[in-house]
Amino acid sequence: MSVVGIDFGNLQSIIAVARNRGIDVICNEVSNRFTPSLVSFGPKQRYLGETAKTQEISNFKNTVSCLKRIIGRTFADKEVQEIEKTFLTAPLTEVNGQLGVKVNYQGQECTFTTVQIFAMYLTKLKEIASVETKLPVSDCVIAIPSWFTDVQRRAVLDAAEIAGLNVLRLMNDATATALGYGITKTDLPEDKPRNVCFVDVGHSSYTVSIVSYVKGQLNVKARAFDRHFGGRDFDRLLVDHFAAEFKTKYGIDVKSNGKAMIRLMSGCEKLKKILSANAEAPLNVESIMEDRDVSSMMKRAQFEELAKGLFDRVEAPLEQALKDSGFTLEDIDSVEMVGGSIRIPALKERIQQFFKKDLSSTLNQDEAVARGAALQCAMLSPTFKVREFSVQDITSYPIKMTWAPTPEEEETELVVFNKNNSIPSTKILTFYRSEPFDLEAHYAEPESIPAGINPWVGRFSIKKVEPVNGQPACVKVKARVNIHGVLTVESAYVVEEVIKEELIEDNAEADAENPDAPLTRKVKKLVKKGDLPVVSATTALDRSIIAELKEKEMEFIASDKLVVDTEMAKNSLEEYIYDTRSKISGAYKDYVNPADKEKFVQDLNDAENWLYEEGDETTKSVYVAKLGELQVVGSPIIQRYRESEIRPTAARELKEAINQLMSQATSTEEKYAHIPEVEKNSIVEKCSKAQTWIENKEERQSMMKKYEVPVLTSAEIRKQRDDIVYFATPILNKPKPKPEVVETPEAPATPTPEPKTTPETKHDESKDMDID
Numbered sequence: 001m002s003v004v005g006i007d008f009g010n011l012q013s014i015i016a017v018a019r020n021r022g023i024d025v026i027c028n029e030v031s032n033r034f035t036p037s038l039v040s041f042g043p044k045q046r047y048l049g050e051t052a053k054t055q056e057i058s059n060f061k062n063t064v065s066c067l068k069r070i071i072g073r074t075f076a077d078k079e080v081q082e083i084e085k086t087f088l089t090a091p092l093t094e095v096n097g098q099l100g101v102k103v104n105y106q107g108q109e110c111t112f113t114t115v116q117i118f119a120m121y122l123t124k125l126k127e128i129a130s131v132e133t134k135l136p137v138s139d140c141v142i143a144i145p146s147w148f149t150d151v152q153r154r155a156v157l158d159a160a161e162i163a164g165l166n167v168l169r170l171m172n173d174a175t176a177t178a179l180g181y182g183i184t185k186t187d188l189p190e191d192k193p194r195n196v197c198f199v200d201v202g203h204s205s206y207t208v209s210i211v212s213y214v215k216g217q218l219n220v221k222a223r224a225f226d227r228h229f230g231g232r233d234f235d236r237l238l239v240d241h242f243a244a245e246f247k248t249k250y251g252i253d254v255k256s257n258g259k260a261m262i263r264l265m266s267g268c269e270k271l272k273k274i275l276s277a278n279a280e281a282p283l284n285v286e287s288i289m290e291d292r293d294v295s296s297m298m299k300r301a302q303f304e305e306l307a308k309g310l311f312d313r314v315e316a317p318l319e320q321a322l323k324d325s326g327f328t329l330e331d332i333d334s335v336e337m338v339g340g341s342i343r344i345p346a347l348k349e350r351i352q353q354f355f356k357k358d359l360s361s362t363l364n365q366d367e368a369v370a371r372g373a374a375l376q377c378a379m380l381s382p383t384f385k386v387r388e389f390s391v392q393d394i395t396s397y398p399i400k401m402t403w404a405p406t407p408e409e410e411e412t413e414l415v416v417f418n419k420n421n422s423i424p425s426t427k428i429l430t431f432y433r434s435e436p437f438d439l440e441a442h443y444a445e446p447e448s449i450p451a452g453i454n455p456w457v458g459r460f461s462i463k464k465v466e467p468v469n470g471q472p473a474c475v476k477v478k479a480r481v482n483i484h485g486v487l488t489v490e491s492a493y494v495v496e497e498v499i500k501e502e503l504i505e506d507n508a509e510a511d512a513e514n515p516d517a518p519l520t521r522k523v524k525k526l527v528k529k530g531d532l533p534v535v536s537a538t539t540a541l542d543r544s545i546i547a548e549l550k551e552k553e554m555e556f557i558a559s560d561k562l563v564v565d566t567e568m569a570k571n572s573l574e575e576y577i578y579d580t581r582s583k584i585s586g587a588y589k590d591y592v593n594p595a596d597k598e599k600f601v602q603d604l605n606d607a608e609n610w611l612y613e614e615g616d617e618t619t620k621s622v623y624v625a626k627l628g629e630l631q632v633v634g635s636p637i638i639q640r641y642r643e644s645e646i647r648p649t650a651a652r653e654l655k656e657a658i659n660q661l662m663s664q665a666t667s668t669e670e671k672y673a674h675i676p677e678v679e680k681n682s683i684v685e686k687c688s689k690a691q692t693w694i695e696n697k698e699e700r701q702s703m704m705k706k707y708e709v710p711v712l713t714s715a716e717i718r719k720q721r722d723d724i725v726y727f728a729t730p731i732l733n734k735p736k737p738k739p740e741v742v743e744t745p746e747a748p749a750t751p752t753p754e755p756k757t758t759p760e761t762k763h764d765e766s767k768d769m770d771i772d
Contacts, residue, residue, distance in 0.1 A: 002133040003381045004140040005374025006125055007173065007367075008156070010068040010232070011203040011340075012036050013121075014367055015129050016374035018384055023180075023371045026132040033367070035128065039064045039120050041105040045563040046556060048124035060089040060258050062103040067121060068145065069204060070114045071159070072152030072539075073099045077452035087232060089258055115159045115541065119553055122163035138166045141377040143369045146172040146207055146396055147225050149449050150457045151539040153486050158541045162549045168380040170484040174198055174209035175393045176372030177338055178218050181363055183375060183389045188215045194333050195221075197321070199351055199359075200369075201341040204230040206314075208321040210332070217390035222324035222420060224317040225396075227450060229310065231272070231341035237306055238268035238298075242283060246294050260289035275300045276343045304346045314350040324420060335359050338368045394420045398444040399457060399487055401429065401479065403437060408472070415444050417481055426480040426490070432472040433465045439477065441487055458538035460489040465532060468496055475532065492532040500525050562620065569623035570611070576627055577608050580634050590706040591640040600633045636709075643710055647701075650717040654694055657721050658687045661728045674736045683728045690720050 003018040012034040016025045028035045030050050038052035040063040047055050056063050069084045075094035085092065093102045098113045112120075129137045142165075144156055153170055160167045177198050188194060193212035200207045206229040210221045242264060243254040254260045267285045274281035280299045288294050304311070322329070335355050342348065342365060352359050364371070376391070378384040395417055402413040409432075416427050431437065441457035443449050465473055474497070478490045504519040541549075581604045584592060592600070607626060615622070664672065665683035672680070697712040704711060 002129055002135045002137045002139075003374065003377045003384055004129050004137055005176070005370050005372070005377050006122075006140055006142045007176075007370035007373060008068060008142055008144055009034075009037055009203060010066060010205075010230075013125060014370035015125055016367070016370040017129060017133055018374050018378035018381075019133065023374045023378075025367050025370060026129060028128045029131070035125065037065065037067050037121065039067070039117050041103040041110070043104075043107055045560045046105070046120060048121060049128070057259050057262050060262055062090060062105070064088075064090045064101050064103070064117050066204075067114070067118050070099055071118050072149070072155035073114065073452070074454075075099050079450060079452040083228065086236070089262070115155050115162070116549060116553075118156070118159040119162035119549065120556065122160055122165060123553060123557060126163060126165060138164070139168055139377060139381050140165050141169045141171050141176075141373040141380070142167055143171050143173040143176045143373040145205055145225075145227075146174050146209070146223050147205070147227055147450065148485070149397065149443070149453055150485075150487055151453060153484055154538060154540040157484060157486070158546060161546055162553050164550070167484070168377055170486075171373055171376055172220075172223075172393060172485070173369045174200055174207050174223060175220055175391065176370075176376065177336075177363065177368045178209060178211045178220065178372070179375055179389070179391055180368050180372035181336060182211075182213050182218045183387065185213070188213050190215045193219075195325075195327060195331050197318075197332050197335045197355070199318075199335060199337050199339075199342065201339040201344075201347065202230050203232050203340065204228075206230060206317060206339075208317045210321050210325040210327065216388060217392065219392040220394045221327070222321045223394065223396060224320035224324065226313055226317050229313055231269075233310060234272055234307055234341070234344065235265055235268050237310070238272060238303070239264050241306060242268065242294075242296060245296060246288075249296075250292060250294055252289055252292055252294075254288065257289045263288050271298060272303070273343070275303050276345060300345070307346070311346055311350055314347065315354055318351070318354050329355060332357075336363060337361050338363055338365050340366055393423050393485075395423055395425075395481060395485065397448055399481070400442055400444040402440045402442060403431070406433070408432065416441075416479055417487075419445075419448075421481070423481045423485055424483045426478060429477040429479060431462075431475045431477065433462075433475055434467040434472045436461065436463050436465045438462070439489065441479075457487050458536060461535040461537075462492045463533040463535060465494075468494070468529075474526070476528075487538075489534050489536060492534050494529045494532060495526040496529050498525055498527050499523070566620040566623065569620045569627070573607070573623050573627045573630075574611060576630060576634070577604050577611070580604060580630070580638075588637050588641050591637050591644070593707045596633060603630060603633070637707075640706065640710060643713055644706065646714045647710075647712065647717065650714040650721075651694060651698065654690065654717050654721040657725055658691050658694075661724060661732070662687045664732050665728070672732065675731060675734055679731045679734075683724075683731060686724050686727055690724050693720060 005016045005018075005023075007014040007016075014025060014034055016023050025033050027033055028050055032050065035049040036053040038047075038049065038056065040047040040052035040055040040059055042055065042059065042062070047059075052063060056065075066084055066087050069087070070080060070092075073080050073084075074097065075092060077099065080092070080099060090101045090103055093100050093111055095111050095113045098115070100111045100113045101117065102109065102111050104110070126137050140160070142156060142160065144153065148156075148170075156170060157167055177200060178196070181196065181198075182188065191214070193214050195210060195212050198207075198209045198211065200209075204227075206226040207223065208225065209223045212219045212221055239254075239261070247253055252260075254264050263285050267283050271281045271283045275298065278300070280297060282295065282297050284293070284295045286293045322332075332355060335351070335357065337348065337351070337359050338361075348359060375386070379386045379389070396419070398415050398419045398421075399417040400413050400415045405412050414429070416429065417425065429439075439460045439462070441460070443455040443457065446455040449455060460477075462475060462477065465475060467473060473494045475492060476495055477492045480488050480490050482488055499522050501520040502523045504521055580588070581601065584597065584601060584604075607630060610626070615626070662684055665680045665687070694717065697716075701710060701712040
């Protein structure tokens with residue numbers, strides 16, 4: 001099972017996986033590390049990611065972009081209508097109270113919710129990861145903007161479930177970056193924290209996070225953001241500038257043409273990147289509209305003046321994050337820059353001026369979020385063992401609970417989770433009630449959440465509440481902001497106050513007359529008496545709707561696969577017709593039976609005509625059947641041609657094997673001397689038969705016409721070679737026998753007689769001795 005981290009980007013998304021004892025960013029089907037965040041609809045199928053990008057201009061009205069900005073929003077959302085629509089091409093609509101898009105799909109006008117659209121895109125990312133890792137993909141961590149609200153987070157979770165993904169955590173993108181940074185550091189302090197500010201300027205938003213590190217853990221202290229400050233906003237400034245210039249210079253209104261706007265946006269994005277490294281850059285757009293080519297130039301200074309209003313917004317999130325953290329500039333140890341748009345020189349200069357210190361780019365600016373998400377997934381997955389590292393994140397918006405007043409209570413609301421409250425986090429609320437009651441959750445500061453999003457978070461109904469002994473029951477409600485940053489009411493239960501006897505351990509209170517007798521006292525304690533049902537109403541989709549959408553998505557996947565398979569079958573037929581027909585008069589000329597040639601060529605021509613007429617739109621099985629009909633005649637021709645090409649090589653290899661084995665079997669070398677002659681002769685006999693066989697077969701084959709069925713095939717030759725090799729090899733490699741060791745019985749020991757001593761012997765011995 002793969003462990004996957006997904007950086008859900010507005011322009012493009014990045015997939016990282018944990019493997020090979022590290023984190024790898026994987027490539028998609030066209031070897032790109034970034035997959036465009038686009039979904040497009042065509043007359044036959046959907047186009048997701050890269051294929052949608054190729055359709056973006058020609059099929060712009062049926063292409064959905066800005067998935068990150070529209071997920072979890074409503075059609076009546078003012079921000080969507082006024083801001084996001086500027087960057088969208090597919091028309092928006094309302095689907096069962098949700099924001100949706102209206103597209104033409106398979107020849108019909110269809111509407112899809114943004115949750116469905118995002119689920120479609122996630123199935124593509126899932127497929128990319130599965131193909132790359134060659135493993136099924138289920139568990140994942142999805143990195144989302146820190147400013148996402150409860151409704152947006154629930155929409156992402158619903159989409160992931162529809163796509164068949166098990167989200168272990170929805171992780172704030174800035175926190176994913178901080179994790180990727182911190183877990184690789186081996187020099188983190190154990191006492192005084194190291195404070196790092198992460199500045200992330202992406203395609204559509206700008207986030208500042210201040211994180212404190214100590215050994216083995218990180219704590220997010222504060223976070224601030226500008227939701228409408230990113231690369232696309234700089235692109236839009238350039239588009240507006242050049243659209244006005246081209247209207248004067250060329251007399252064309254680019255803004256009146258959707259395709260022209262996409263072409264110009266793409267050109268301005270390239271120009272912006274060039275200006276990040278050069279003092280000036282050209283803009284050239286071919287056939288922008290009305291078959292007109294346009295061109296212009298821009299200097300970096302001119303661009304910076306044009307974007308002065310955007311640059312002036314840089315400091316506000318920095319100041320807010322610093323204020324919320326309680327730190328001063330001197331407390332910040334380093335500033336890490338991430339995000340594709342951080343490459344703009346003037347932007348970096350403003351940030352550097354604010355902190356009055358050098359900026360750092362130790363992380364991969366584009367891939368840091370995906371890597372951190374994959375790392376978190378590995379930490380949460382039971383299949384991986386990762387060094388322990390605690391991640392303490394925070395909420396971005398305060399949440400309050402409200403309830404209906406009672407005669408005994410004046411208060412009707414309470415801020416349960418403050419801004420920058422740690423997550424995950426649980427709070428216990430106490431109520432005294434005699435009947436069922438409802439709690440409603442709202443964002444306490446509606447002005448701080450994205451404009452147009454309803455501050456209502458959910459309603460939680462506590463059921464089966466009854467008086468206890470004629471008095472209101474004491475009800476405990478457990479509210480939790482979970483690991484995804486989503487609010488839930490996990491449980492509710494009744495507690496009763498009971499009197500219990502407790503042993504007194506203080507000797508001062510002991511009975512003087514009976515010091516050994518234990519003393520007790522009566523104390524009041526709260527005891528849990530029973531759980532209460534909780535009915536939750538949130539913005540999440542109903543389980544039955546998710547099941548229905550999941551089934552539909554499976555149908556879409558199957559339909560897309562059938563379209564692709566049908567197109568491949570059609571292409572295979574077309575390729576076979578062209579390739580075979582071109583070789584009938586060339587390479588295959590001598591291998592075609594003259595009696596069949598004319599009819600076969602006619603069949604190929606008829607198949608081509610059929611392919612571009614009534615066969616242009618048909619089923620996969622028809623294409624396969626048509627190809628099969630042609631192959632009945634064509635395959636033997638191709639086979640005879642291929643045999644003529646490879647048969648000589650196979651024959652040469654057989655003859656070489658025969659010669660080598662016979663040479664070894666008749667050799668007088670010492671290493672073969674131990675092999676019995678009978679076995680050597682069997683090799684010679686086997687090789688001789690093979691030699692006779694190949695000579696006879698080659699002679700017969702030489703007498704055959706090339707278009708006739710061959711009497712000798714390369715497969716038969718290779719079998720002959722294998723037979724003699726497998727027969728002879730064990731014999732020739734037979735090890736020499738070990739020499740026999742004959743054990744001689746020991747003779748009984750006999751005493752050695754002492755030699756007789758003679759005077760001469762003594763005289764001789766004395767001559768040989770050294771005498772002093």
